[in-house]
Amino acid sequence: MPGKIRKRSPLKLPDKPYIALGLEGSANKLGAGVIKHSPDGSTVVLSNVRHTYITPPGEGFQPRDTAQHHRQWAMSIIKDAMKQAGISLHDIDCICYTKGPGMGAPLTSVALVARTLSLLYGKPLVGVNHCVGHIEMGRQITGAQNPVVLYVSGGNTQVIAYSQQCYRIFGETLDIAVGNCLDRFARVINLRNDPSPGYNIEQEAKKGTRLLPLPYTTKGMDVSLSGILTSTEAYTLDKRFRMDGVANEGEDVITSQDLCFSLQETVFAMLVEITERAMAHIGSKEVLIVGGVGCNERLQEMMGVMAQERDGQIFATDERFCIDNGIMIAQAGLLSYRMGFQTPITKSTCTQRFRTDEVHVAWRA
C-alpha cells in the first residue's frame, strides 16, 4: 500500500507572536476578529465579533443598504473586537481585509475602513480572498490535513482541492449559489431572515414528509441550481399547495415544509455527488465543509454518510466560523503576511470577481 508522503511546509515558525486584525464585509455580515500566532506554533482566536444586516421577510439585502449598514457598524464592531481581545490597535502586526469576491458596495466600504486604520496606525495591509479565508479557517479549526473542500454559501458553491500551491476548483455552480437558491425560496414562502433564511428553511424541512420530484442537474463536475429553484417555486402555484399546511379530510396537499424538505434533499444530494467524485479522483479521505450553508446539519449528515462509506472523515465547523467572519480573514491574511506578502495602499482595491484558484498559496507545501 502506498504510504504517506511527507512534505515540508514552507511556513516557518513565527519568531515572535504575530497578531492580525481581520475585517470582513463582502455580503450582509460585518465581522471583525483578532487572531494570534505564537512562536510555539499555536493559534489563538482572541476575538470574533459579527453583526448581520437583517432584512424583513420576503426581502433580500441590497448592496447600497448593506454598505450603509457596514459603515454604521464598523466603528463599534472593531472597538468590540479590540476590547474582547484585550489589546490596542498599536499591538497588531497587520490589518487584513476582504479583497473579494463579494458585493461591490459593501466590499469597498470595509476596504475604506481598513485603509484608514492602516494609515492611522501605520500598519501594513493584507488583501485576502474570501474563499481562501474560509478554507484556512476551516483547516485551522478542524485540523484537517489535506481535505477536499466543499465551499457552500450565499454567493459561492465550489468543490475545491489543494494542489501545488493553489486551491483548484474541481466543480462549481454554473448559475446561482446554493445559499442563494435556499434564501430566495425562503423569500417566496415568506420565511423570516432572522437569524438567517437558510436556518429557517432547515427547521421547516425537518417537518416536511414528502419528497417531491425536482430536476437533478449535475453537469460533469458542475451543478446547476437555478432551474431547481424555478421548479420549486412552480409548486407553490400548484393547486395542491397549501401555505398554511392545513389539509381537509382526505385531501392531497403539498405544504411549504414539504417543499423545503424536497429542495434541501435534492440540492444537497447533488453537492454530495460532486464532492464524492472529487474525493475519488484525488484519493482524499477527508472532506471539509465551509461557508454559511455548511452549518446546515442535514448537509453535514448526508456528507457524513458518504464519507463513512468511503472510510473517510468529515470536518465541519459551527456557525461561529462557518458563517462569514472577520477571524477567517485574519487567519488567511496572517498566513500570507508571515510569508512576506503585503498589499501596498495604492493597490488596496477590491473586486467582485476573484476566483479561488487565482491565489498563490505560498504558505503550503
Added chain:
Amino acid sequence: MSRRAGVNVPSVRMVDALEGVLGLQWIDGKSVRFLLGGGAEGEEEIEESAYEEDDILEDQSEEEDALVEFNISKDEVMQKIGVEIAKMHKADVIHGDLTTSNMMLYHPRSGLSDLVLIDFGLSYISSLVEDKAVDLYVLERAFSSTHPASENLFASVLQAYERTMGKEWQSIGRRLDDVRLRGRKRSMVG
C-alpha cells in the same frame, strides 16, 4: 455496449443480478493518474512544520520510473486517451466521470499495451454535442487540477480525439469552447 464499438474496457465476467454482484476482468496495470505522477490512490500528503529537520522529502523521479517501466512516453499515453474517448463518443456513450484515475494502462508484462477506460458507473447514452463536450471538459479539469504541470498534455489528447472523430469534431470543439466559459466570478476584463 462500449466494447462492441471497439473501445477498450474491462470485459464482464459474471453478473449476479439477485446478489447485485458484477464480476469484471482484472486489469494488470496502473492508473494513468499514477503514471503521470498524480500520486496513487489512498496516498496522503502530510505537511510538517519546517522545524522538524529529519524528514524525507518526496522523490520526484518516481513518475519517470513508472513511465520507463511501462516503456511509453507521456505523449503516447495522451494519444491513446484521445483515441479511446473518441471511439467511445462515436458510439454515443458518455462516460460521465472521465478522470485520469478512471483510465488504466496495461503493464508490459501482460503482453498488452492498451489503454483501458474503467468505471462506467455514471455513463449514459447520448448523441448530443453538449454531453460529449462536457465529458471532455470534465477530463480537462481533472488534468489541470491533478497534473498542474501538464496542461499542454491535454492539447495532445484533443488532437488525437480530433483525428479519430473526423468531422464531428467541429461542432464538439466549438461547444467545448463554450463550456469552458461557464463558471462564476471569472475575470471579464479584456
